[in-house]
Amino acid sequence: MASNKIEGKKRAVLSILATAMMILIAVFAMVPFAFMFMSSLKPGTEIMRYGLTLKFDPSISSFDNYAALNTYRDGVYWHWYKSSAVIMVLQTVIGLVLSSLVGYGLAMYQFKGRNLIFSLVLVVMMVPFEILLLPMYQMMIRVRLMNSYLGVIIPYLVPPFMIFFFRQYCLGIPKELLEAGRIDGSSDFGIFWRIMLPIMIPAFGAMTILSCMNSWNNLLWPMIILQTEKMHTIPIGMGTTITPYGNAYDVLMPGAVMAVVPIVVIYLFAQKTFIAGLTAGSVKG
């Protein structure tokens, strides 16, 4: 009994320590957002003078800066927004379709060359993609895809990390389902479409968020391909066109907040599926 009490006390102390640690990390994760939002309400000159503060002063705070996004250089910000959104949707939909097929194929079938192809997927995951950009750039000039959305998404049509993830996920699907579907007379693609896709929904949830994240954040390749200002994406525009050195804090801060909002909303809706999907397709050696 006595030792149980000590154990209980020790656990209570540990629990408080652990919770405190989690709260600290949560504050670290959230503070930049708080700075971003509070600054988006203030005139740019205020930020110039006093830097970022969390102080709220109702006499100078307003949502005027958000309205200014519409007029800043003829509303160029919303053009960037549109580019980012179009590229994100295209890249994610195509990437999910193609890589789920490949990952499924690698997991469910025995065939000659399977190990070779899977090894290639792994090797490719370890090559820094950046070094392939120079010949890709020349290729895009030759096929006239410069300054086009298609040019931006071509290197991400079948992302290897997605193939890897879908394969790991599909290894957990019983092969009997494939046999059962065949006995019912379905074609293999029919089985994939009608039986396997519903099972793979958590994996699709996880990969949707990862792909949206990657695309929304991508800088280097879109910066090389998209050359006119109206075609730019948010990271290109925010990073290279509006800079604090040009005193554009008035649009920089609301622009930053608006860039964060949609993807956080998507996440909050899908997060249950997302965390479950990611952990289910756990990384096996």
Add this chain to the structure above:
Amino acid sequence: MPNISADKTSLRQKGGSLNRTRFVPYLFVAPFVIFFLLVYLYPLIMTVIMSFQKIDGPNHHEFIGVKNYLKLNTRDFQMALQTSGRYAFWDVIVLTIFPLLVACVLHSGLAKGTSFFKSLFFIPSLTSIIVAGIVFRLAFGTLETATVNRVMTALGLQPVKWLSYAGPGNFVLILLTLWRWNGVNIVYYLSGLQSIPADHYEAAQIDGANAFQKFFHVTLPGIRPVLIYVITITVLGGFSMFTESVALWQQNNAGGVGRTIVGYMYMVGFKKNNLGLASAVGLVLLALVVAVNLIQLFLMGFFRKED
């Protein structure tokens, strides 16, 4: 999809599940094979060839031997190597250990509101580094009124010109990276922790193991595959970092502070139009990443055949 109808007709003609299984898998993996040839193999071979060339315009290539590689012996490139190397080193240490600790605490269920924290820690990963970097750049600004320097002054410390020197600059970079990627690695680790059977811990308990012994003898071996995965992608991400550096310094950083290998490659290739030299830079990067990862995989026992 044309693939589906083509598959159906061939099935009707031949029937039999033998033929089916011979053809179908290749249709499933075909997108990757085509993609691999066009987007990886061809550009990789071209990069190697281009690194031995002088390139003036798309149709004017001239072989110049190893001259591009010899030209890399400059102070600018050495600084880029140092910047990326220093960043990669701390990146691997911080982003391997810290998220693992957090994941272990979350997995232990000791803290209250575990599932709330799990979701919340992931939110920074959703933002664009460029966008979040604006806040970090301002907070770590040079002026004494910048947020962090105010805190420093309030604590009786000297204000620091954070982004003007390599050391403090690297600190801010690592902080930005930790902020952005912590949640992702936590999720990876949690998936590994959940795959360790509970009876392994019970057995250790019966053997009288304490918390540390359990961590080193049950937890670490149990998550080894995930650990290897996390370290491998962190090495890759560390050496090929670019966006974080642009977020803090843009591209025209004074004196090259914060310019990484990829940043140097971008400057040489796209700003100075020297694609040959940039290709040589790219191959040095590839060699670095492959070498460090091979050493790391060897040390982690990835090539050992025990099970």
